[in-house]
Amino acid sequence: MDNIFFESWTKVGHVALLTVISFVTLFLFIRISGKRTLAKFNAFDFVVTVTLGSVLAYMMLAQVSLTEGVVVLFLIISMQLLFAKLSRKSKVMEKLLNSSPKLLFYKGIYLESSMEKESVTKEEILASIRQKGIENIDEILAVVIEANGDLSVVKMYDETTTNSSLKGIKNHDIENFPENGEL
Incomplete structure (x- = not known):
């Protein structure tokens, strides 16, 4: 010493x-x-x-x-x-090596089980929407947590599009998501 x-x-x-x-x-x-x-x-x-x-x-x-x-x-x-x-x-x-993206919010519905698994709150989702300069939550199609932890906000799209950035998101592919919003 x-x-x-x-x-x-x-x-x-x-x-x-x-x-x-x-x-x-x-x-x-x-x-x-x-x-x-x-x-x-x-x-x-x-x-x-x-x-x-x-x-x-x-x-x-x-x-x-x-x-x-x-x-x-x-x-x-x-x-x-x-x-x-x-x-x-x-x-x-x-x-x-990399985790896969997960859907946290879709067509006005918070996906509570995904949010819990990823330790994301509603406030964090809303903050990510505000950071994109979007005031009206009805303009949002989805919020996704990416492999690096970033929250991506996807605005509503033209219903005729067939090339969505949400295709292939694990267990939550758009084609399998109920239109009535029930999980």
Whole structure:
């Protein structure tokens, strides 16, 4: 406990140098890995981000060598890119890595069971509608919670459309939704 506030200027300089090198290394890796690393988070992206931050902290505090830290950063970002590529090519991998969107509100009806599973309140749904600048709730066809947790608001559509963005939403496909609003 003798060195709780200060150990030596050499140690401070060492940590400062490692911080700069670690920061620049992570920045370069993220630039190389592309926009996906910076996209809105799904569960997988959150784990990657927390892991990168943790490794960076260990590198900055010299608890792992610079080489070990760089290797770990490289492997984490490489695995993220690999899993992203696999999820684009495989529906099974896509389902493992990403949750699927869920309908929370449809044609004036709050879908309570979906709201409960996703821990979303009516107030949050209404807030998402207001954020879109929509005052009249009757203008809303649906509100969907996306894989990254965002709430998407879908306005009423022309009844003749056959190309709805709501098609394929798990267990709540538009064609299977009762027109009278009963669930």
